[in-house]
Amino acid sequence: MKFRKILFVLLILQVLFTVGMKFLSYIGDDSPELQTHILKYFTQSDIEKGIEYGRRGFFVRIFSQIIDFIILGLFVFTSLANRIENYLEKITNNRYYAVVVLFFLVFSLIEFILSIPFQFYFGYILEHQFGFSKMTFIEWVIYTAKSALVGVGFGIVIALAAAFTLKTFQKTWKYLLPIGSLSLSLIFSILYPILITPIFYDYKPIEEGTLKTKIVALCETAKIQVEDVYVINESKYSGHTNAYFTGWGNNRKIFLYDTLIKNHTEEEVISVLGHEIGHWTHNHQLTSILGSTIEIFLLCLILGFFFEFVKKGNEFILKEIYSPSSLPLLFLVISILGTFTSPIWNTINRYQEIQADKEALILTNDKKSFIDTEIKMARDNKSRLNPHPWVVNLYYSHPKTIDRILMAEDFK
Ligand SMILES: [Zn+2]
Known part of the structure; x- marks a missing residue:
């Protein structure tokens, strides 16, 4: 077979697999045993809302x-990408980096225009229907425009850096791209709260009071240095709750959503922070950055080999690996490989979440607040309490709520 x-058959299989998994996630898991466990902590109505x-x-x-698959298919299996590239070369007088940027913009614009109706339906209409979103239509437009611009801005920087590396270092790019991405992720994790968070949120240091005292005590128990604790105004956008850490070493900062503080007791907030500290003490952020560097390196080796192989076969109109028109084909390969690698990443993630949960229990010695937090968060976010086991195994980055609660119940 040619x-x-x-490749076409693989694309079709990927579509079928994705749709099949969607059906499983629709069905969920209605085993009586799971039902009994869930009903110890939740009501039938909680299950139904989820x-x-x-x-x-x-x-x-x-x-x-x-539609996403069809667009990718069109770009890979027709001459569309080549025709766009040829046209851009003509209007820019063959200026390579200008072609890269314009090609990226055309691609992003097509993506953006096609995704707008869906973003509006899921992010605005349904989020209001379910009582999550607090944004007016104008606020939603501004938020969506900001996200798109930030995405395009970063996309252009990354596209130019990758294009430069591929074109200038035609023998060593396989080693340089992973190193580049490692440096970018490290820099980005420090710059994110300084550059990106302020575009979307106002944030201020946490007020003096019992909560702050408890947070300082928790950090002391865990023996970690924190530069500052901030509260950010998620309530402007939605009722979803969250907390996270940024930075490294003595530069570490804690960010708490105001929604978390409003909806939870101080002990519950401490339990959430204990979990986040768990990620820190087990070096999860560092592990995942290193892990993805290794993954990118392997991916570069595969893509390099694959590209040469396909080019020799003459079945696709291919110029060079650094030509923008080669991107859709490489994307398709990355997406097919991702079907296999993302379940592995999710399994590692779920393992790390359990580690962080255990750390929270050790640090706080407060099972009750841990379990109450799990119950409240699942209720507030209308989480699916009975997801299908295959969907959990392949797609979930966190264990399902009831498993986290049962782990805490059994924890000594
Ligand atoms: Zn976590």
Whole structure:
């Protein structure tokens, strides 16, 4: 069979697999045993609300996913990418970096225009229907525009850096790209709160009081240095709750959503922070940055080999690996490989979440607040309480709520 056909069949299989998994996630897990466990902590209505929220816009979601695959397919299996590149070369007098930027903009614009109806339906209409979003239509437009601009800005920087490396270092790019991405992630994790967070949120240092005293005490127990604790105004956008850490060493900062402080007791906030500290003390951020560096390195080796192989076969109109028109084909390969690698990453993630949960229990010695937090968060976010086990195994980055609660119950 021709290689082109193999790739096409793989794309179709990926579409079928994705749609199949969506159906499993629709069905969920209605085993009586799970039901009994859940009903010890939740009501039947909680379960139903989770099902309803999880199933929202089911057919629209499948439709949107299929459109994405069709666009990718069109770019890979027709001469569209080449024609766009040739046209851009003509209007820029063959200026390579200008072509890279314009090609990226055209690609992003097509993506953006096609995704707008879906973003509006899921991010605005349904989020209001389920009582999450507090944004007016204008606020939503501003938020969406800001996100798109930030995305395009970063995309251009990364595209130019990758294009430069691929074109200038035609023998060593496989080693340089992973190093580049490692440096970018390290820099980005420090710059994010300084550059990106202020675009979307106002944040201020936490007020003096009992909560702050408890946070300082918790950090002392955990023997970690924290530069500052900030509260950010998520309530402007939604009722979703969260907390996270940024930075390294003595530069570490804690960010708490104001929604978390409003909806939870101080002990529960401490439990959430204990979990975040758990990620720190087990070096999860560092592990995942290093892990993805290794993954990118392997991916570069595969893509380099693959590109030469396909180019020799003459089944696709390919110029050079650094030509923008080669991107869609490389994307397709990355996306097919991702079907296999993302379940591995999710399994590692779930393992790390359990580690962090255990650390929270050790640090706070407060099972009750841990379990109450899990219950409240699942309720507030209308989490699916009975997801299908395959969906959890392949796609969930966190263990399902009831597993986290049962782990805490058994923890000594
Ligand atoms: Zn976590």
